[in-house]
Amino acid sequence: MVHLNLLFAEDDVLLAQLFQLQAQQAGYQVCWVENGDAAVQQALSYQHDLILMDVQMPIMDGISAMQMLRQLGFDRPIVAMSAEEVTETGFDLVLKKPLHWQQVQQQLAQFEVSPSVSLQVPAELKEAYISHVEQSLQQLELLASQEKWQEFAAIVHQFKGSAGCFGLENISELAHQFQTSWNTIPAEQKLPRAIWFLEQCKACKLR
């Protein structure tokens, strides 16, 4: 039996840990986020079959998060979790808090795993993109030697957005790691960081 991949948005850490434990033991995959902001960002990855959304959360509450997702055409089930009555439209179901796992599991049974469609990247397009990455890495070496960091960061940013589309998730992940610290590190650490990035990329298997 294939279980749902759940996105669990809840600011109560203990409740989240308990839910994760129970759900994972029952075979569900669970991704936990602490607020509505993170729930929106995570939901837009479309990796989850269903969202369990606490209504009262900091930064962005569950109702605002649900409404934002619906406005963006998010068409997967969103289940509210609340101790209070929820009257807003847009939720597929409301679970009354406190949650009891057996009841939650019974309710989850009515939802199905989202049908997944696979897409192949045409071989010639992937090959053309890999050549582009190889050329870009040479260009990055040149930019690093000249310490042209703005141009360097712009190319890395492009990797982050595009490489994953062509099956080069490793390059995309390295670009993400590079970007998370790049703007905050002091100037003297830019070159070692750039060299680290280039070496890591070169170690990746592209073909």
Add this chain to the structure above:
Amino acid sequence: MQAKIKVRDQKILLVDDLDYNRQLLRHNLTALFSHNDLKYRSFSYFQAHNASSALLTFSQQSPDLVFLDIELPDGSGIDLLKRFKQQKPDCFVVMVSGVSTLENVKASIAAGAASFIVKPFSADKIMAVLRQFERFYDKQHKTSL
């Protein structure tokens, strides 16, 4: 009296500075439109690699559906979105971004975006957008005969 839907070639504009991204998105769209249970089958694709050429193509072609990268070499995708919506308020614009910061999502919605896709492209994300587009297009073009 039965409601019918006027169907004609859908015009799709792809705006991304990277040629490979546009090619891949076009390939994905074509694959999904032909292999899944979507109503619309006939499309014309137009492409632009920066904001200025996108604006020109938009004015000339008046597309129904736009995939618009949020970061373009000569300007912000969100500013461009506002220009598109001024010219054609019923255009369905999907913002495409490498990162889904809430600021970007909020700004896109405020500027009139219909949807928001975070790269990498996956069939599930694109299908959700296409289903949403069909519902939107049906609603816009439903006429009584």
